[in-house]
Amino acid sequence: MLAGHGADLATWLANTLDGWVTSSALTSQAVAAVKTFSDTNPLDADYGKTWSRLLPDAKYQGPDDGLAEAPPSGWTPTFPHVLKSGTGKPDFEFRKQWQTSPYADAYLGRFAAALVESLQLGKHGGIDVLGVSFSSPDLVGHAFGPRSQEVQDMYAHLDRTIGTLLDRLDVLVGRDEYVVGLTSDHGVTPIPEQLEKAGEDAGRFNLAAMIDAVEERARAALGPGKHVAVMSGNDLYFETGVYEALRAKPGALDAVVEALASRPGVARVFRSEQLRDAVHAADPLLRAAALSYFPGRSGDLILAAKPGWMSAGSGTEHDSANPDDQRVPILFMGRGIKPGEYSQPATPADVAPTLAAVCGITMRQAEGHVLREALTFAP
Numbered sequence: 047m048l049a050g051h052g053a054d055l056a057t058w059l060a061n062t063l064d065g066w067v068t069s070s071a072l073t074s075q076a077v078a079a080v081k082t083f084s085d086t087n088p089l090d091a092d093y094g095k096t097w098s099r100l101l102p103d104a105k106y107q108g109p110d111d112g113l114a115e116a117p118p119s120g121w122t123p124t125f126p127h128v129l130k131s132g133t134g135k136p137d138f139e140f141r142k143q144w145q146t147s148p149y150a151d152a153y154l155g156r157f158a159a160a161l162v163e164s165l166q167l168g169k170h171g172g173i174d175v176l177g178v179s180f181s182s183p184d185l186v187g188h189a190f191g192p193r194s195q196e197v198q199d200m201y202a203h204l205d206r207t208i209g210t211l212l213d214r215l216d217v218l219v220g221r222d223e224y225v226v227g228l229t230s231d232h233g234v235t236p237i238p239e240q241l242e243k244a245g246e247d248a249g250r251f252n253l254a255a256m257i258d259a260v261e262e263r264a265r266a267a268l269g270p271g272k273h274v275a276v277m278s279g280n281d282l283y284f285e286t287g288v289y290e291a292l293r294a295k296p297g298a299l300d301a302v303v304e305a306l307a308s309r310p311g312v313a314r315v316f317r318s319e320q321l322r323d324a325v326h327a328a329d330p331l332l333r334a335a336a337l338s339y340f341p342g343r344s345g346d347l348i349l350a351a352k353p354g355w356m357s358a359g360s361g362t363e364h365d366s367a368n369p370d371d372q373r374v375p376i377l378f379m380g381r382g383i384k385p386g387e388y389s390q391p392a393t394p395a396d397v398a399p400t401l402a403a404v405c406g407i408t409m410r411q412a413e414g415h416v417l418r419e420a421l422t423f424a425p
Protein backbone atom coordinates (compact mmCIF):
# COMPACT_ATOMS: atom_id res chain seq x y z
CA MET A 47 0.00 0.00 0.00
CA LEU A 48 2.73 2.49 0.93
CA ALA A 49 4.63 2.32 -2.36
CA GLY A 50 3.10 -0.42 -4.48
CA HIS A 51 5.06 -1.89 -7.37
CA GLY A 52 5.29 1.19 -9.54
CA ALA A 53 6.05 4.13 -7.28
CA ASP A 54 8.33 6.94 -8.40
CA LEU A 55 10.16 6.97 -5.12
CA ALA A 56 10.42 5.16 -1.79
CA THR A 57 12.73 6.28 1.00
CA TRP A 58 13.40 5.04 4.51
CA LEU A 59 15.85 5.49 7.35
CA ALA A 60 18.88 3.18 7.05
CA ASN A 61 19.31 0.39 9.63
CA THR A 62 22.37 2.27 10.85
CA LEU A 63 20.02 5.24 11.47
CA ASP A 64 22.53 7.64 9.93
CA GLY A 65 20.97 8.41 6.57
CA TRP A 66 18.10 7.94 4.15
CA VAL A 67 17.97 5.12 1.62
CA THR A 68 16.05 5.29 -1.66
CA SER A 69 14.82 2.16 -3.39
CA SER A 70 16.97 1.16 -6.36
CA ALA A 71 14.02 -0.94 -7.59
CA LEU A 72 12.22 2.32 -8.37
CA THR A 73 15.01 4.79 -9.15
CA SER A 74 18.63 4.02 -9.98
CA GLN A 75 20.06 7.35 -8.83
CA ALA A 76 20.01 9.39 -5.65
CA VAL A 77 16.83 11.45 -5.55
CA ALA A 78 17.52 15.17 -5.34
CA ALA A 79 14.40 15.95 -3.29
CA VAL A 80 15.41 13.41 -0.62
CA LYS A 81 19.06 14.46 -0.61
CA THR A 82 18.21 18.14 -0.34
CA PHE A 83 15.93 17.60 2.65
CA SER A 84 18.24 15.22 4.51
CA ASP A 85 21.30 17.42 3.88
CA THR A 86 19.57 20.52 5.22
CA ASN A 87 17.75 18.71 8.06
CA PRO A 88 20.29 16.48 9.85
CA LEU A 89 18.50 14.41 12.47
CA ASP A 90 21.49 14.98 14.74
CA ALA A 91 20.08 18.49 15.20
CA ASP A 92 17.77 16.91 17.81
CA TYR A 93 20.77 15.81 19.92
CA GLY A 94 20.44 17.03 23.51
CA LYS A 95 16.71 17.71 23.22
CA THR A 96 14.32 16.41 25.87
CA TRP A 97 11.14 14.38 25.40
CA SER A 98 8.71 15.68 28.02
CA ARG A 99 5.02 15.00 28.37
CA LEU A 100 2.90 17.28 26.23
CA LEU A 101 -0.32 17.25 28.27
CA PRO A 102 -1.16 18.05 31.92
CA ASP A 103 -0.48 15.19 34.41
CA ALA A 104 -4.17 14.40 34.88
CA LYS A 105 -4.52 13.46 31.20
CA TYR A 106 -2.32 10.37 31.58
CA GLN A 107 -3.58 7.03 32.84
CA GLY A 108 -1.45 4.66 34.91
CA PRO A 109 2.00 5.14 36.41
CA ASP A 110 4.96 6.57 34.50
CA ASP A 111 7.15 3.91 36.13
CA GLY A 112 5.31 0.91 34.64
CA LEU A 113 6.31 -2.63 35.60
CA ALA A 114 8.89 -4.29 33.28
CA GLU A 115 9.20 -1.41 30.83
CA ALA A 116 12.31 -1.83 28.64
CA PRO A 117 13.49 1.64 27.56
CA PRO A 118 16.28 2.13 25.03
CA SER A 119 19.88 2.37 26.25
CA GLY A 120 20.58 5.55 28.22
CA TRP A 121 16.98 6.09 29.37
CA THR A 122 15.07 5.19 32.52
CA PRO A 123 11.38 4.16 32.48
CA THR A 124 10.30 7.65 33.59
CA PHE A 125 10.01 11.08 31.98
CA PRO A 126 11.77 13.26 31.01
CA HIS A 127 13.81 11.37 28.39
CA VAL A 128 16.90 13.27 27.27
CA LEU A 129 18.23 12.43 23.79
CA LYS A 130 21.94 12.00 24.38
CA SER A 131 24.49 9.21 24.36
CA GLY A 132 27.20 8.06 26.76
CA THR A 133 29.88 9.23 24.34
CA GLY A 134 28.55 12.79 24.41
CA LYS A 135 28.15 12.69 20.62
CA PRO A 136 25.23 11.91 18.30
CA ASP A 137 25.97 8.21 17.76
CA PHE A 138 23.83 5.08 17.38
CA GLU A 139 22.70 5.18 21.04
CA PHE A 140 21.31 8.69 20.52
CA ARG A 141 19.66 7.74 17.24
CA LYS A 142 17.91 4.73 18.84
CA GLN A 143 16.51 7.12 21.45
CA TRP A 144 15.55 9.60 18.74
CA GLN A 145 13.80 6.88 16.77
CA THR A 146 11.87 5.93 19.94
CA SER A 147 10.65 9.49 20.51
CA PRO A 148 8.14 11.99 19.06
CA TYR A 149 11.06 13.83 17.43
CA ALA A 150 11.29 11.10 14.76
CA ASP A 151 7.59 11.42 13.90
CA ALA A 152 7.86 15.21 13.75
CA TYR A 153 10.89 14.91 11.46
CA LEU A 154 9.02 12.52 9.17
CA GLY A 155 6.03 14.87 9.05
CA ARG A 156 8.30 17.73 7.95
CA PHE A 157 10.00 15.44 5.44
CA ALA A 158 6.65 14.40 3.94
CA ALA A 159 5.51 18.03 3.63
CA ALA A 160 8.82 18.98 2.01
CA LEU A 161 8.46 16.18 -0.56
CA VAL A 162 4.88 17.22 -1.37
CA GLU A 163 6.26 20.68 -2.09
CA SER A 164 9.44 19.75 -3.98
CA LEU A 165 7.81 16.96 -6.02
CA GLN A 166 4.76 19.16 -6.68
CA LEU A 167 2.35 16.47 -5.50
CA GLY A 168 -1.28 17.33 -6.16
CA LYS A 169 -0.27 19.72 -8.91
CA HIS A 170 -0.08 17.20 -11.73
CA GLY A 171 -2.79 16.27 -14.20
CA GLY A 172 -3.32 12.85 -12.60
CA ILE A 173 -3.57 11.61 -9.04
CA ASP A 174 -0.58 11.52 -6.70
CA VAL A 175 -0.25 9.08 -3.82
CA LEU A 176 1.85 9.80 -0.75
CA GLY A 177 2.27 7.07 1.89
CA VAL A 178 3.82 7.95 5.24
CA SER A 179 4.66 5.33 7.87
CA PHE A 180 4.99 6.84 11.33
CA SER A 181 6.92 3.90 12.76
CA SER A 182 8.05 5.35 16.08
CA PRO A 183 4.81 4.50 17.97
CA ASP A 184 5.68 0.85 17.20
CA LEU A 185 9.10 1.18 18.85
CA VAL A 186 7.66 2.97 21.88
CA GLY A 187 4.99 0.24 22.13
CA HIS A 188 7.66 -2.49 22.15
CA ALA A 189 9.77 -0.71 24.77
CA PHE A 190 7.20 0.74 27.14
CA GLY A 191 4.00 -1.21 26.40
CA PRO A 192 0.60 0.07 25.25
CA ARG A 193 -0.48 1.18 28.74
CA SER A 194 2.59 3.37 29.29
CA GLN A 195 2.53 7.13 29.60
CA GLU A 196 5.11 7.10 26.78
CA VAL A 197 2.64 5.53 24.33
CA GLN A 198 -0.10 7.93 25.42
CA ASP A 199 2.26 10.85 24.93
CA MET A 200 3.47 9.57 21.54
CA TYR A 201 -0.09 9.78 20.24
CA ALA A 202 -0.61 13.23 21.75
CA HIS A 203 2.49 14.39 19.87
CA LEU A 204 1.61 12.44 16.70
CA ASP A 205 -1.82 14.08 16.66
CA ARG A 206 -0.07 17.45 16.44
CA THR A 207 2.46 16.21 13.90
CA ILE A 208 -0.31 14.94 11.61
CA GLY A 209 -2.24 18.18 12.16
CA THR A 210 0.80 20.19 11.07
CA LEU A 211 1.19 17.98 7.98
CA LEU A 212 -2.49 18.40 7.04
CA ASP A 213 -2.20 22.17 7.53
CA ARG A 214 0.68 22.13 5.04
CA LEU A 215 -1.37 20.05 2.59
CA ASP A 216 -4.18 22.62 2.86
CA VAL A 217 -1.69 25.27 1.74
CA LEU A 218 0.29 23.26 -0.82
CA VAL A 219 -2.49 21.19 -2.40
CA GLY A 220 -5.75 22.82 -1.31
CA ARG A 221 -8.17 21.91 1.44
CA ASP A 222 -10.64 19.92 -0.69
CA GLU A 223 -8.06 18.57 -3.09
CA TYR A 224 -6.89 15.53 -1.15
CA VAL A 225 -8.20 12.54 0.76
CA VAL A 226 -6.51 10.91 3.75
CA GLY A 227 -6.66 7.33 4.99
CA LEU A 228 -5.20 6.54 8.41
CA THR A 229 -4.70 3.07 9.86
CA SER A 230 -2.20 0.83 11.62
CA ASP A 231 -0.73 -2.54 10.69
CA HIS A 232 -1.08 -3.91 14.22
CA GLY A 233 -1.67 -3.13 17.88
CA VAL A 234 0.45 -4.53 20.70
CA THR A 235 -0.05 -6.86 23.65
CA PRO A 236 0.30 -5.33 27.13
CA ILE A 237 3.54 -6.14 28.96
CA PRO A 238 2.94 -9.67 30.37
CA GLU A 239 4.30 -8.84 33.83
CA GLN A 240 1.70 -6.05 34.12
CA LEU A 241 -1.11 -8.44 33.16
CA GLU A 242 0.14 -11.08 35.60
CA LYS A 243 0.24 -8.52 38.39
CA ALA A 244 -3.38 -7.70 37.62
CA GLY A 245 -4.23 -11.39 38.07
CA GLU A 246 -4.60 -12.25 34.38
CA ASP A 247 -3.25 -15.31 32.59
CA ALA A 248 -0.13 -13.97 30.83
CA GLY A 249 3.58 -14.60 30.47
CA ARG A 250 6.54 -15.23 28.23
CA PHE A 251 7.30 -18.49 26.46
CA ASN A 252 10.15 -20.44 28.04
CA LEU A 253 11.88 -21.04 24.70
CA ALA A 254 14.66 -23.23 26.12
CA ALA A 255 12.12 -25.52 27.82
CA MET A 256 10.05 -25.66 24.64
CA ILE A 257 13.04 -26.68 22.55
CA ASP A 258 14.03 -29.28 25.18
CA ALA A 259 10.53 -30.79 25.07
CA VAL A 260 10.63 -31.00 21.27
CA GLU A 261 14.16 -32.46 21.26
CA GLU A 262 13.11 -35.14 23.74
CA ARG A 263 10.22 -36.30 21.53
CA ALA A 264 12.29 -36.03 18.37
CA ARG A 265 15.09 -38.09 19.95
CA ALA A 266 12.59 -40.76 20.96
CA ALA A 267 11.41 -41.00 17.35
CA LEU A 268 14.59 -40.41 15.34
CA GLY A 269 17.49 -41.20 17.65
CA PRO A 270 20.21 -39.00 19.16
CA GLY A 271 21.36 -35.69 17.71
CA LYS A 272 20.24 -32.06 17.44
CA HIS A 273 16.87 -31.81 15.75
CA VAL A 274 15.69 -28.24 16.33
CA ALA A 275 17.58 -25.57 14.37
CA VAL A 276 16.05 -22.49 15.98
CA MET A 277 12.91 -21.02 17.42
CA SER A 278 12.31 -17.50 16.15
CA GLY A 279 9.23 -15.68 17.37
CA ASN A 280 6.36 -18.14 16.96
CA ASP A 281 8.17 -20.20 14.31
CA LEU A 282 10.04 -23.42 15.07
CA TYR A 283 12.55 -24.59 12.46
CA PHE A 284 13.96 -28.12 12.40
CA GLU A 285 17.39 -29.10 11.10
CA THR A 286 17.40 -30.15 7.44
CA GLY A 287 15.40 -33.32 6.83
CA VAL A 288 14.10 -33.64 10.40
CA TYR A 289 10.57 -32.39 9.72
CA GLU A 290 10.17 -34.76 6.78
CA ALA A 291 11.49 -37.66 8.90
CA LEU A 292 9.02 -36.84 11.69
CA ARG A 293 6.15 -36.70 9.20
CA ALA A 294 7.17 -40.04 7.71
CA LYS A 295 7.19 -41.88 11.03
CA PRO A 296 3.68 -42.67 12.33
CA GLY A 297 2.87 -40.74 15.50
CA ALA A 298 6.24 -38.95 15.67
CA LEU A 299 5.08 -35.50 14.56
CA ASP A 300 1.92 -35.81 16.67
CA ALA A 301 4.12 -36.39 19.73
CA VAL A 302 6.24 -33.31 18.96
CA VAL A 303 3.18 -31.13 18.36
CA GLU A 304 1.64 -32.39 21.59
CA ALA A 305 4.82 -31.51 23.52
CA LEU A 306 4.64 -27.93 22.26
CA ALA A 307 0.88 -27.56 22.57
CA SER A 308 1.01 -28.48 26.27
CA ARG A 309 3.54 -25.73 27.12
CA PRO A 310 2.26 -22.70 29.10
CA GLY A 311 0.82 -19.93 26.92
CA VAL A 312 0.46 -21.98 23.73
CA ALA A 313 -3.04 -21.80 22.24
CA ARG A 314 -2.40 -23.80 19.07
CA VAL A 315 0.41 -25.44 17.10
CA PHE A 316 0.07 -25.45 13.31
CA ARG A 317 2.02 -27.68 10.93
CA SER A 318 3.30 -25.84 7.88
CA GLU A 319 1.33 -28.04 5.47
CA GLN A 320 -1.88 -27.04 7.31
CA LEU A 321 -1.29 -23.38 6.44
CA ARG A 322 -0.66 -23.58 2.72
CA ASP A 323 -4.30 -23.42 1.65
CA ALA A 324 -5.99 -22.00 4.73
CA VAL A 325 -6.20 -18.26 3.99
CA HIS A 326 -9.99 -18.56 3.76
CA ALA A 327 -10.38 -20.89 6.75
CA ALA A 328 -13.28 -20.16 9.11
CA ASP A 329 -11.05 -20.85 12.14
CA PRO A 330 -9.67 -17.34 12.90
CA LEU A 331 -6.34 -18.48 14.40
CA LEU A 332 -5.70 -20.87 11.51
CA ARG A 333 -6.61 -18.18 8.97
CA ALA A 334 -4.35 -15.60 10.64
CA ALA A 335 -1.42 -18.04 10.73
CA ALA A 336 -2.05 -18.92 7.07
CA LEU A 337 -2.08 -15.25 6.04
CA SER A 338 1.32 -14.81 7.70
CA TYR A 339 2.74 -18.02 6.27
CA PHE A 340 5.47 -17.68 3.64
CA PRO A 341 6.57 -21.03 2.12
CA GLY A 342 10.31 -21.54 2.40
CA ARG A 343 10.72 -18.75 4.90
CA SER A 344 8.27 -19.52 7.72
CA GLY A 345 8.90 -22.25 10.28
CA ASP A 346 8.02 -25.95 10.10
CA LEU A 347 5.74 -25.53 13.10
CA ILE A 348 3.99 -22.28 13.96
CA LEU A 349 2.61 -21.42 17.37
CA ALA A 350 -0.37 -19.26 18.20
CA ALA A 351 -0.01 -17.64 21.61
CA LYS A 352 -2.81 -17.40 24.15
CA PRO A 353 -3.90 -13.81 24.89
CA GLY A 354 -1.25 -12.09 27.04
CA TRP A 355 1.49 -14.56 26.09
CA MET A 356 4.46 -13.99 23.78
CA SER A 357 7.90 -15.19 22.75
CA ALA A 358 9.62 -11.83 23.39
CA GLY A 359 12.02 -11.93 26.34
CA SER A 360 11.57 -8.28 27.37
CA GLY A 361 9.28 -5.33 26.70
CA THR A 362 6.38 -6.46 24.58
CA GLU A 363 5.51 -7.75 21.13
CA HIS A 364 2.89 -7.92 18.42
CA ASP A 365 2.90 -11.38 16.90
CA SER A 366 -0.46 -12.84 17.76
CA ALA A 367 -3.94 -12.92 16.26
CA ASN A 368 -5.46 -11.81 19.56
CA PRO A 369 -7.67 -8.70 19.68
CA ASP A 370 -5.16 -6.41 21.44
CA ASP A 371 -2.80 -7.03 18.54
CA GLN A 372 -5.22 -7.40 15.66
CA ARG A 373 -7.76 -4.60 16.21
CA VAL A 374 -6.76 -1.28 14.65
CA PRO A 375 -8.56 1.94 13.73
CA ILE A 376 -9.35 3.01 10.18
CA LEU A 377 -10.08 6.67 9.50
CA PHE A 378 -10.79 8.55 6.30
CA MET A 379 -10.97 12.28 5.80
CA GLY A 380 -11.42 14.65 2.90
CA ARG A 381 -13.00 14.74 -0.49
CA GLY A 382 -15.59 12.00 -1.11
CA ILE A 383 -15.75 10.89 2.54
CA LYS A 384 -19.06 10.92 4.42
CA PRO A 385 -18.54 11.88 8.07
CA GLY A 386 -19.72 9.28 10.57
CA GLU A 387 -18.79 6.26 12.64
CA TYR A 388 -19.30 2.89 10.98
CA SER A 389 -19.58 -0.42 12.79
CA GLN A 390 -19.33 -2.76 9.80
CA PRO A 391 -16.38 -5.16 9.80
CA ALA A 392 -13.39 -3.64 7.98
CA THR A 393 -9.70 -4.36 7.61
CA PRO A 394 -6.66 -2.27 6.61
CA ALA A 395 -6.80 -4.17 3.30
CA ASP A 396 -9.93 -2.10 2.57
CA VAL A 397 -8.01 1.19 2.65
CA ALA A 398 -6.42 0.87 -0.82
CA PRO A 399 -9.61 -0.11 -2.70
CA THR A 400 -11.56 2.63 -0.89
CA LEU A 401 -9.01 5.35 -1.71
CA ALA A 402 -8.88 4.01 -5.27
CA ALA A 403 -12.69 4.31 -5.52
CA VAL A 404 -12.49 7.95 -4.38
CA CYS A 405 -10.01 8.48 -7.22
CA GLY A 406 -12.33 6.80 -9.73
CA ILE A 407 -10.15 3.70 -10.02
CA THR A 408 -11.47 0.13 -9.72
CA MET A 409 -8.83 -2.29 -8.51
CA ARG A 410 -9.08 -5.57 -10.38
CA GLN A 411 -7.28 -7.64 -7.80
CA ALA A 412 -7.90 -6.21 -4.36
CA GLU A 413 -7.65 -8.24 -1.18
CA GLY A 414 -10.05 -5.84 0.57
CA HIS A 415 -13.26 -4.19 -0.54
CA VAL A 416 -14.51 -0.64 -1.00
CA LEU A 417 -15.99 0.77 2.23
CA ARG A 418 -18.99 2.23 0.38
CA GLU A 419 -20.86 3.30 3.50
CA ALA A 420 -18.17 5.92 4.17
CA LEU A 421 -18.38 7.51 0.71
CA THR A 422 -20.55 10.45 -0.37
CA PHE A 423 -21.08 8.86 -3.79
CA ALA A 424 -21.81 5.43 -5.27
CA PRO A 425 -18.59 4.08 -6.78
Ligand SMILES: [Zn+2]
Pocket residue numbers: 184185188364
Ligand atom coordinates in the same frame (compact mmCIF):
# COMPACT_ATOMS: atom_id res chain seq x y z
ZN1 LIG B 1 6.96 -3.77 15.96
